[in-house]
Amino acid sequence: MQEPTNGATTTGSGQPARAVRAGVTQIWPILAGFAFGSAVGAISVRLIAGPWFDGLLIFAAGVALALLAFWFQVRNRASETGPVSRGEMQESSRERGRAEELYRQQEILLKSVADGICGVDSHGTINFANPAAARLLGIAAAGLTGKPIHEVLHGFAAAGHPCGEECPLRRAAGSRVASSGEETVFRADGSSFPAEYCLTPILDRGRFSGSVLSFRDISQRYALDRLKDEFISTVSHELRTPLTSIRGALGLLSSGILGEMNDKAANLFRIALTNSDRLVRLINDILDLERIQSGRKPVTFRPVQLGEIVRQAIDGMQPVAEAASVKLTHDTTQVEIEADPDRLLQVLTNLLSNAVKFSPPNSTISVLLRPGAGGVTLSVIDQGRGIPADKLETIFGRFQQVDASDSQQKGGSGLGLAICRTIVLQHCGRIWAERNPVSGSTFNVFLPYKPVPIGAPDSARDNELGHSTVLLADANAARRPEIAAQLSRHGYRVVETATTEQTVKAAHDGVQAILLDTCLDGMNGWEILPLLRRLDPEARTPVVLLSIDSHQGPTDLPADTEGWVTKPLNEDALLGELARVLGIPGEKLRILVVEDDVDLACVIGEVFSRDTITVQLVHTFQAALDACLSFQPQLLVLDIGLPDGDGFKVVDWLRKHENLARLPLVVYSGRKLSTEERRQLTLGHTHFLTKAQVLPQQLEALVLTMLHSSS
């Protein structure tokens, strides 16, 4: 008998070779026992490795006598055992090798990462901690596993300062919602460090199976912040000291109190004084911004009358405005919100100051207040040269000017708007700028009635705040997000739906109003209404139909719609209609009637007298202009023939004013007007009526429709 001839497989130390050797050792005696004795001669063995089995072919005198096949017993994952060939076993061990390699790589990653990472099970107990976590917490990883996560982070806090029920880490530990924040972490030895943490739940096929906590030590960041604060404080102080002497010296010289000087000298001193004042303002602003942003200038909220603050700001700006020949006006809306009056005054003064700086002489700046659900939108409208569309966002950044020439001429620090934005954000509001279609800009500030973080997930609280949630049902995927964005800028929480089914599902108790597009996935708005009403038989949720054709009148619409807005959609019309159906007090519709025939004017006034409309009657051209500015009407009924000027001049004047240039008009004339005359009198939505031919009720219907429609 001979030893197996191809030794390669049998000489290795891996599993296959060992098995072959073991098999051959066992079988050899059996073969030897056969009575092949001396007649046979040599027995040789050849290894066969095939796809299905490995085997040994046994030869004697050149004839194949037997085939030994080797199989491996492998326990697979499901605890079954079954025979697999060497090939399969090698394959699965290669797979295991890859898995082990991957695991090794992950282990290396977890070992090397500087952040502490802990795996936490669904009961809040640590089941894994990486070396960084152990190092940061001062406890060996083995000592961490099995402990509740909150105890490990806060358990060693000094006895006198336990965290309460409200502790974010305690709440986060068993939560299925991701959370992050900054918390103080206490080590086993009682020392502590500020940490930034992030707790992410693990969902395994939809099942909550635990979380991952990652955290890092941010003491260095805190130290840097402190250094920055100290630096700014020191620098501010250091800069003020020499400026005191400069300012003092220039002030005395400039005043002439120390002696007469020629005009050129006087002018130079004036320039020097102005610029040293500017430097002081800059230092103040930088310090201000840093303090506000780092939370060192706390905001205190109390109920304030916004109209009062507007008046204060305008009074304060009056001298500057007069010097620039710019007129400041405001509307008469009264609205109370919870805010910090000093900070708001700072914002308003800043906005007005900018508006005055950029307004040409003899122009007007208007401040308007528009109460809505959730809060009020304040607008400062100027007629200056406007802001380019691509700069509307960037101007709120620090040290931003619209262009380089501004800073020199206008004396600004470039920080005013950054400070405004910070203050507005502290009030949980929003500030944004718009470019006016005709000329100038409008700066809008939305302030909620109560400063509550926007997007607070607590829907119960939303409902407490009042009318915050509206359902927007519009199949048009391009338009719907835009409308939703407009609404949320004004404080509404918007639930968007695109199909009838979604709408019906979403129209539940939490929704205060439904904005329904007239065509929702094939079904007409009319048809959806009965579906909605079935859910809400008492019809407590008002429905506003969108995209009404402007030809349709109120009688064409289904009886149980509260309101409607015509297409194309106008933001003001939508907000106004929404506010109206939600019963927001304070926003009456304003109509200005310009009619020199006093009796006729009274009749028209009577036509519109009702709770929701305020009518002002004027009888002369000049009174009309004044009223347009101070009363800010939403619609104008205009008699063409006025004693001291005529309707044409009124319209021309209106065309030049930003916020009035698209005012809806009803033009009344004693005679029929020519096409050319009509063209000259058209602003936005303009209707022409001949006096003798129109009944008051027709006028009423027309005006109401126009008030509801876009311009």
Place this chain on the structure above:
Amino acid sequence: MARKILIIDDEDDIREVAALSLESVAGWEVISAGSGAQGMARAIEHQPDAILLDVMMPGMDGPTTFYELRKNPATARIPVLLLTAKVQSSDQRRFADLGVDAVLFKPFDPLTLSKQIAAALGWK
């Protein structure tokens, strides 16, 4: 009414400008001191109607000088106004706790400095 004011500030230029301001605008008499120690001595000697005191000075700083002034019966009743470039609210709280009569800020308007002092102390 002619007043006598003592200015204590380590910056020569600020002393000079403040003095010029009070003399030419209000016609007041001004005495200067360049340090807390010098200020104490001048205060005892000249008995001014009010003291303008800087905060950041080497040696005896503003608050220390203030304590000394109040401890000494010869100067305890003289009103003290801080004139400071430290305008942060944390500083303001510290100053309020000191018990000074008023706090004025640098840079100041030289044409109204006397008015500010008078208003703060309730003079005429």
